Amino acid sequence: MSFDSCAVSFDTKDNVLTAAVSGEIDHHSAKAIREKIDAELFYLRPDKLIVDMSRVTFMDSSGLGLIMGRMKSAEEIGCGFALKNPGERIKRLLDLAGADRIFDITEEKASKGEKK
Numbered sequence: 001m002s003f004d005s006c007a008v009s010f011d012t013k014d015n016v017l018t019a020a021v022s023g024e025i026d027h028h029s030a031k032a033i034r035e036k037i038d039a040e041l042f043y044l045r046p047d048k049l050i051v052d053m054s055r056v057t058f059m060d061s062s063g064l065g066l067i068m069g070r071m072k073s074a075e076e077i078g079c080g081f082a083l084k085n086p087g088e089r090i091k092r093l094l095d096l097a098g099a100d101r102i103f104d105i106t107e108e109k110a111s112k113g114e115k116k
Contacts (some may be wrong), residue, residue, distance in 0.1 A: 020054035025063035054085035
């Protein structure tokens with residue numbers, strides 16, 4: 001039985017690595033997510049890392065550390081970084097931390113007929 005409250009899946013297109021995180025990011029799940037993203041990042045060495053937060057249901061300060069650390073890891077290998085589709089609660093936490101002044105935060109709307 002697995003007690004993971006968060007998962008991450010990956011997609012690579014045009015040398016851009018997208019890490020789609022889903023579930024809850026807290027103290028217990030942040031380490032596993034960090035290790036998975038770093039493993040893909042350092043193996044693939046893409047031009048850009050995008051962390052997609054559209055399916056994250058909860059995030060505490062551990063998640064903020066996770067995001068900032070992945071940005072730093074990306075910078076270390078000369079890779080761009082962006083955060084995509086944070087929910088409203090997560091966006092508030094990011095705003096309080098001033099994250100929008102440090103890295104790109106993008107939002108994509110679901111197209112007609114596409115479920116989000």
